[in-house]
Amino acid sequence: MTRLRSFVGITLIMTLSVVSLAAAGRAASDRPAAGSLRVYAVITQDDAELLTDMFREETGVNVSFIRATTGELVNRVIAEQDAPQADILLGGASLLHTSIAQAGALESYRSPNADGLPAYGVDPDGYWTGFYVTSLGIGVNEDRFRRLFGDTPVPETWDDLLDERFAGEIVMTDPLASSTAYLFLQTQLQRLGWDAGWEYLETLAPLVGQFPTSGGAPPQLIGSGEYSIGVAFVHALSRYRRQGFPLSVHTPAQTGGEVGAVSIIRGGPNTENARRFVDFVLSVEAQQAFVDQSLVTPLSDRVVLPEEAVGIQEIDLIDYDSELAGRQRSETLEQWQQIVD
Amino acid sequence: MAADRRLTHSQILKEPGVAIFYAVLSVFLLVFIVGPLVVVFLEPSAADWARVWTTPRWRTAIGNTLAMAFRSTATALLVGLVYAIAIERGNFPGKRIFELIPLLLLVSPPFVGGLAFIFLLGRSGLITSNWLGLEVSLYGRTGLWIAQTLSFFPVAFMILRSSLQSIGGTLDNAARGLGASRTRVLFSVTVPLLVPGMLAAALFIGIIVLADFANPLLIGGRYRVLATEVFSQLTGWADAGMSAALGIVLLMPAAVFFALQQFLSRRSHGRYVTVGGRSSQLPQVGLPAPLRVLLFLFCLTVAAYTLLTFFVIFAAAVVQLWGIDYTITADHVRRSLRHWPELRNSLVFALSAAALCTLVSSVSAYLVHRCRVPFRTGLDLATLLPAGIPGTLYGVALVTSFARWYPRLNGTALLIILAMAASYIPVGYRISSAALQQMQPSLDDGARNLGAHRMQVFRDITVPLTANALFATFAYAFIRSIGTVSAVVFLVSFETMVSSVIILNLAEQSSWGRAAALASMLVLITFVGLALVRLISGTRWNRMFTR
Numbered sequence: 001m002t003r004l005r006s007f008v009g010i011t012l013i014m015t016l017s018v019v020s021l022a023a024a025g026r027a028a029s030d031r032p033a034a035g036s037l038r039v040y041a042v043i044t045q046d047d048a049e050l051l052t053d054m055f056r057e058e059t060g061v062n063v064s065f066i067r068a069t070t071g072e073l074v075n076r077v078i079a080e081q082d083a084p085q086a087d088i089l090l091g092g093a094s095l096l097h098t099s100i101a102q103a104g105a106l107e108s109y110r111s112p113n114a115d116g117l118p119a120y121g122v123d124p125d126g127y128w129t130g131f132y133v134t135s136l137g138i139g140v141n142e143d144r145f146r147r148l149f150g151d152t153p154v155p156e157t158w159d160d161l162l163d164e165r166f167a168g169e170i171v172m173t174d175p176l177a178s179s180t181a182y183l184f185l186q187t188q189l190q191r192l193g194w195d196a197g198w199e200y201l202e203t204l205a206p207l208v209g210q211f212p213t214s215g216g217a218p219p220q221l222i223g224s225g226e227y228s229i230g231v232a233f234v235h236a237l238s239r240y241r242r243q244g245f246p247l248s249v250h251t252p253a254q255t256g257g258e259v260g261a262v263s264i265i266r267g268g269p270n271t272e273n274a275r276r277f278v279d280f281v282l283s284v285e286a287q288q289a290f291v292d293q294s295l296v297t298p299l300s301d302r303v304v305l306p307e308e309a310v311g312i313q314e315i316d317l318i319d320y321d322s323e324l325a326g327r328q329r330s331e332t333l334e335q336w337q338q339i340v341d
Numbered sequence: 342m343a344a345d346r347r348l349t350h351s352q353i354l355k356e357p358g359v360a361i362f363y364a365v366l367s368v369f370l371l372v373f374i375v376g377p378l379v380v381v382f383l384e385p386s387a388a389d390w391a392r393v394w395t396t397p398r399w400r401t402a403i404g405n406t407l408a409m410a411f412r413s414t415a416t417a418l419l420v421g422l423v424y425a426i427a428i429e430r431g432n433f434p435g436k437r438i439f440e441l442i443p444l445l446l447l448v449s450p451p452f453v454g455g456l457a458f459i460f461l462l463g464r465s466g467l468i469t470s471n472w473l474g475l476e477v478s479l480y481g482r483t484g485l486w487i488a489q490t491l492s493f494f495p496v497a498f499m500i501l502r503s504s505l506q507s508i509g510g511t512l513d514n515a516a517r518g519l520g521a522s523r524t525r526v527l528f529s530v531t532v533p534l535l536v537p538g539m540l541a542a543a544l545f546i547g548i549i550v551l552a553d554f555a556n557p558l559l560i561g562g563r564y565r566v567l568a569t570e571v572f573s574q575l576t577g578w579a580d581a582g583m584s585a586a587l588g589i590v591l592l593m594p595a596a597v598f599f600a601l602q603q604f605l606s607r608r609s610h611g612r613y614v615t616v617g618g619r620s621s622q623l624p625q626v627g628l629p630a631p632l633r634v635l636l637f638l639f640c641l642t643v644a645a646y647t648l649l650t651f652f653v654i655f656a657a658a659v660v661q662l663w664g665i666d667y668t669i670t671a672d673h674v675r676r677s678l679r680h681w682p683e684l685r686n687s688l689v690f691a692l693s694a695a696a697l698c699t700l701v702s703s704v705s706a707y708l709v710h711r712c713r714v715p716f717r718t719g720l721d722l723a724t725l726l727p728a729g730i731p732g733t734l735y736g737v738a739l740v741t742s743f744a745r746w747y748p749r750l751n752g753t754a755l756l757i758i759l760a761m762a763a764s765y766i767p768v769g770y771r772i773s774s775a776a777l778q779q780m781q782p783s784l785d786d787g788a789r790n791l792g793a794h795r796m797q798v799f800r801d802i803t804v805p806l807t808a809n810a811l812f813a814t815f816a817y818a819f820i821r822s823i824g825t826v827s828a829v830v831f832l833v834s835f836e837t838m839v840s841s842v843i844i845l846n847l848a849e850q851s852s853w854g855r856a857a858a859l860a861s862m863l864v865l866i867t868f869v870g871l872a873l874v875r876l877i878s879g880t881r882w883n884r885m886f887t888r
Contacts, residue, residue, distance in 0.1 A: 012696075012877070016692055016693055016695075016696035038835050044850060045846065045847065045850065045852065045855075049679075064835050066833075066834070066835060066838060067846060068576075068846065069576060071576055072576040075575070075576065079745075080751060083749055083751065085751060085752055085834050085835065086835070147476075148476075168478065174573070176573055176574075177573050177576065208563075209478065209480075209562070209563070210480060210562045210563055211563060212849070212851075213558075213573060213576075213849060214849040214850050214851075216849070216850035216851065216852075217849060217850060217851045219851075220850070220851030220852070220853075221851060223665075224465055224662060224664055224665050224851075224853075225464065225465045225664070225665070226463065226464035226465055226478075227464070244666075245665070337396055337397070337398040338396065338397060338398075340398065
């Protein structure tokens with residue numbers, strides 16, 4: 001009996017090893033099938049599912065996606081230049097798309113559906129096309145805030161955040177891992193000027209209780225009452241408010257925002273489908289569905305603004321110099337690492 | 342008459358089976374383990390090294406990593422020790438259930454503990470907020486400490502339990518006969534005899550804590566440790582040099598622990614045979630009643646928390662949002678079903694990795710311990726090498742070597758299976774070596790004298806007699822592989838995405854419900870897989886990992 005068992009077991013192990021190595025070897029020589037589409041998605045898992053499901057239904061193209069942080073996907077696109085794995089980079093600040101384009105990893109494409117978009121929403125060289133705008137805001141969990149701070153007025157401006165009593169109660173994303181948080185750093189530096197900006201950040205940093213790596217985390221962390229104050233994108237905060245969490249959302253004056261873009265990866269396995277996907281994302285139906293679910297600020301004026309979303313006219317954006325932000329990236333993050341341990 | 346087991350260069354040619362295995366194994370180890378590590382060592386520039394020591398963020402991370410390794414190891418050891426004494430000497434009802442509790446933790450995917458921690462002890466956790474009404478934040482040092490203690494005490498328990506079993510009752514009874522009290526027997530006979538086991542367990546846990554990735558990522562808060570910094574340097578900043586430098590820094594203490602471990606196991610080799618064994622028929626001396634009650638309560642607490650761990654993971658999967666909205670919903674489960682391809686990948690890759698790991702580790706153990714092939718020490722070291730290497734560093738090593746030189750391997754199952762298998766080869770190797778050393782070499786010699794080739798000996802004698810070791814290796818590699826995130830997170834791609842990475846993604850976005858639903862499915866798959874291994878091998882649960 002024991003002998004039989006060990007015989008069966010050993011045979012299984014040997015077979016599995018051989019099969020797995022064979023399968024792995026075969027996979028190594030596989031190219032993705034034509035008629036499919038592969039997307040690197042920076043937008044949330046939910047939103048990526050919405051858009052890819054709609055596209056699959058409309059075109060019958062077999063589309064799959066990987067969601068990860070902006071930084072990781074940007075790295076992947078640049079690292080894979082010689083043998084691109086994906087066709088589309090969906091979402092993320094236009095600035096990052098520009099930097100990938102400069103590395104030579106993007107394909108230029110001007111979609112007919114991009115007509116009528118404002119000039120700042122389209123790359124003059126056609127490497128990326130904007131499909132939404134996001135801006136930074138402050139979210140407050142009213143229940144937790146009242147319990148901890150009584151009648152203290154809730155923070156509504158950037159300077160309101162610097163109250164020492166808020167120590168440990170603020171949550172914002174880690175600038176090293178998340179472009180959202182880098183936008184926040186640059187917003188302060190550009191709003192106040194370099195030196196005063198760093199003074200602001202040095203005062204704020206010790207008050208922050210946690211720096212999660214994903215831009216999507218702070219809204220949920222304040223929504224579920226783990227922290228009372230969060231810095232995040234306005235639309236992400238509004239989403240939790242819509243779900244019934246006791247959140248108030250504030251759009252501070254002099255805030256930072258960015259255009260979220262879609263671009264085509266040069267030499268991807270299915271460039272033709274990639275063009276169709278860009279057309280699709282910019283179509284009114286896709287835009288409407290995407291804005292309705294994500295509550296981002298639409299770029300196209302053909303979209304009906306949902307009640308909970310914020311229109312572009314309602315945001316007081318600073319004159320954000322994204323080129324300067326790109327140039328100062330290393331320096332800024334380096335200095336940030338010096339003040340936050 | 343014992344045949345000469347040394348195999349000279351000329352003899353190896355007469356044994357084509359051995360020669361082929363030897364060649365294949367050597368190439369495998371050189372190409373997939375030694376090679377990538379050499380490459381990753383060359384990755385950081387001098388400037389990167391300078392930045393490691395001058396940036397406050399990393400100096401803090403280094404300090405934190407070391408402090409946490411010592412802290413968590415100490416407490417995990419203590420909890421494991423008390424639990425082992427309770428099970429072996431407590432003599433209270435329910436022992437059969439209590440002894441399965443640490444095993445349950447040992448075989449669950451690494452992020453299960455972290456997720457459950459958030460649900461139970463988080464800022465709006467079930468225990469902290471709902472039951473105790475506390476307004477505390479355990480995220481950071483304290484939380485990480487608690488979570489790692491709970492995650493890794495089972496390792497100490499398994500090791501110390503088998504030490505306790507081998508001590509036997511002779512010495513206890515002698516001490517009692519000389520007039521020592523029951524308590525005194527425990528503290529001046531039993532515990533001192535456990536010291537070698539404790540040392541071994543401490544080193545083993547120390548290495549695991551250093552490399553632990555899931556807990557710091559989920560509940561580390563602002564408390565940064567190197568294992569996660571290695572990750573964020575590569576994902577956030579595309580800085581492979583810095584990432585590698587931090588990984589190598591992390592490797593240093595792990596290497597020291599590893600060297601100590603080797604030293605101790607070599608030195609104590611052979612002693613276990615003479616001390617104790619199960620030969621002693623004398624019953625062990627029991628513990629005084631009050632102490633037994635305390636131990637029982639201790640076990641009850643640990644068991645309750647463990648069962649709650651699994652309960653909340655399953656429960657969080659079927660309510661809207663744990664801690665806030667307890668409306669029952671099938672939404673998370675339904676949406677997790679679309680991750681079936683990733684679950685299937687996890688299962689297939691983990692099975693393949695386990696098979697590969699079992700094959701490599703057992704062949705290597707046989708060649709080193711039974712065949713006296715040339716360069717045995719090198720082979721021995723190369724096989725054991727991954728033990729000290731944190732999963733994230735090995736991931737970085739594969740990305741900077743293979744993925745860069747041969748981009749078509751990017752995102753293939755091959756690299757992922759390799760990354761999974763390589764990490765657990767040393768454990769398998771140790772299991773197989775121990776089994777081989779327990780086997781009389783005269784069996785081999787007898788068969789050889791009767792004219793069997795070495796490969797026939799391996800097939801007909803060694804493999805059947807060490808079958809349990811092979812199953813243990815397979816089971817261990819399978820459960821570790823299916824849950825691993827750190828080693829594979831850089832390697833996955835479209836067709837090769839695995840569910841543990843998706844869970845990490847969902848948890849990072851704080852989509853707790855979906856993360857819990859997917860984690861539950863992975864836990865179930867792991868348990869079913871283990872049950873199958875158990876069925877085939879016929880090993881008892883609590884025996885599966887005690888070797």
